[in-house]
Amino acid sequence: MSDRDLDLQLVERVRQGDQRAFGILVEKYQRKLMRLLSRMVRDQHEVEDIAQEAFIKAYRALPQFRGDAAFYTWLYRIAVNTAKNYLSSRNRSMPTVSDQAMNDEDEPDERLVAQDIATPETELLSKQVAIAVNQAVDALPEELRQAITLREIEGMSYEEIAETMACPIGTVRSRIFRAREAIATKLRPILGTADDKRW
Amino acid sequence: MKIHVMTESTMPSQSEQQNSPAESRHENLSALIDGELSDGMARIAITQLGHSPGDLARLGEYLAIGDAMRGLNTRHDGFSARVMAELENEPVVLAPVQKKRESRPTLWLAAATAAAITWVVWQSNPRDDLAVPLASVQQTAPQFDEASPYLAAHQDFAQAVISTQEMRFTKASLEIRP
Numbered sequence: 001m002s003d004r005d006l007d008l009q010l011v012e013r014v015r016q017g018d019q020r021a022f023g024i025l026v027e028k029y030q031r032k033l034m035r036l037l038s039r040m041v042r043d044q045h046e047v048e049d050i051a052q053e054a055f056i057k058a059y060r061a062l063p064q065f066r067g068d069a070a071f072y073t074w075l076y077r078i079a080v081n082t083a084k085n086y087l088s089s090r091n092r093s094m095p096t097v098s099d100q101a102m103n104d105e106d107e108p109d110e111r112l113v114a115q116d117i118a119t120p121e122t123e124l125l126s127k128q129v130a131i132a133v134n135q136a137v138d139a140l141p142e143e144l145r146q147a148i149t150l151r152e153i154e155g156m157s158y159e160e161i162a163e164t165m166a167c168p169i170g171t172v173r174s175r176i177f178r179a180r181e182a183i184a185t186k187l188r189p190i191l192g193t194a195d196d197k198r199w
Numbered sequence: 200m201k202i203h204v205m206t207e208s209t210m211p212s213q214s215e216q217q218n219s220p221a222e223s224r225h226e227n228l229s230a231l232i233d234g235e236l237s238d239g240m241a242r243i244a245i246t247q248l249g250h251s252p253g254d255l256a257r258l259g260e261y262l263a264i265g266d267a268m269r270g271l272n273t274r275h276d277g278f279s280a281r282v283m284a285e286l287e288n289e290p291v292v293l294a295p296v297q298k299k300r301e302s303r304p305t306l307w308l309a310a311a312t313a314a315a316i317t318w319v320v321w322q323s324n325p326r327d328d329l330a331v332p333l334a335s336v337q338q339t340a341p342q343f344d345e346a347s348p349y350l351a352a353h354q355d356f357a358q359a360v361i362s363t364q365e366m367r368f369t370k371a372s373l374e375i376r377p
Contacts, residue, residue, distance in 0.1 A: 001234055001235075001236055001237065001238050001241045002234050003234040005234070005238075006231065006232075006234055006241060009238075009241065009242070009245065010245065013245060013249075017291045018249055019283070019286055019287075019291065020248060020249040020255065021245060021248075021249065022283075022286065023255060023279060023282075023283050024245070024248065024255065024258060026278075026279050026282050026283070027255070027258060027259040027262055027279050028232070028262055030278050030279065030282075031262075031263070031266040031271040032266070032271065034278075035271055048278060051278070052278070052281060052282050052285065055282050056282070056285055056286070056289070059286060059289060060289065129267050130267060130270070133264065133267040133268055137268070148268075149268075151233060151265075152264070152265045152268040152269065153268060153269065157233075157235070158230075158233065158235045173226065173229070173230050173235065174226065176229055176230075176233070177225065177226040177229040177230070180229055180260075180261045180264055181225070183264050184257070184260040184261065184264060187260065187263070187264065187267075188260070
């Protein structure tokens with residue numbers, strides 16, 4: 001099942017009344033969406049408010065989602081329009097934003113939105129997480145580190161990783177899982193996802 | 200004697216050989232976000248997620264790790280929880296599932312059969328065509344009368360059997376247009 005198929009299946013479940021499936025989509029795309037919005041709105045709290053509104057609008061509009069475009073592309077358009085309306089209602093224009101990046105009908109070019117506009121606060125928090133992740137990745141055994149890096153940074157499929165690492169696909173799957181578990185254990189206190197804070 | 204040869208693709212992973220049920224479930228989540236589960240397994244994993252908030256949070260952690268490794272800001276404390284809390288005030292989305300239009304072979308078969316019988320009767324009595332057909336049909340199929348209530352109740356499964364009452368039922372059904 002491809003990433004897009006997974007999204008479509010989640011959407012279908014939401015349309016059948018399963019709100020939790022929408023939670024997975026929120027979890028999956030919140031950071032990407034906020035990174036996009038941070039190109040349009042500087043204040044981090046406003047970014048989160050707009051992102052939240054965009055997700056709610058998307059949820060309401062799901063019955064009209066036909067799956068012609070990828071879910072994120074569709075969500076992206078909703079988010080951009082929500083941000084534009086938000087700024088317009090406050091007589092503000094989009095700052096330092098590439099019109100090309102924000103007005104494209106299709107998914108934004110990642111290169112155009114690659115530079116985050118980070119406030120000192122978010123920059124500090126991001127650095128904190130980034131450092132923790134780097135340390136956790138560095139502490140992994142070589143085969144786990146290589147597997148998770150090939151997957152998350154290079155975007156390779158399990159089959160490609162298996163070829164690269166000359167091991168069975170099942171082993172790749174296991175290594176990536178164990179790498180994630182090891183990193184998650186170290187990140188939980190920082191991410192605030194301890195058992196008592198889980199939703 | 201059967202010899203089972205294990206190839207690389209059929210060989211269980213290291214963890215499959217020793218995982219607890221919970222770990223196996225979490226490993227499936229890990230493969231799910233990578234789009235590496237089969238359709239059937241993905242459906243099962245998503246269904247299980249709906250019943251386990253802990254697994255949903257774990258899924259979020261896996262996704263956050265990937266985003267952090269790609270340099271995305273991962274500090275949006277409680278964002279998902281806020282969105283989900285907001286959604287609780289929203290009406291549940293219930294969109295009709297698009298189904299392929301079901302054909303009704305029984306109706307077509309019954310209609311074709313009725314037409315054929317009418318044509319045969321008309322052919323055999325060309326000079327009395329307006330008065331005779333239905334009466335003729337009724338007389339040629341008296342043996343089905345006892346079974347008619349049963350057939351009427353199970354008309355979808357009584358495809359080729361035509362009785363007087365079923366003929367009436369079929370006529371009514373034919374008025375329903377797709």
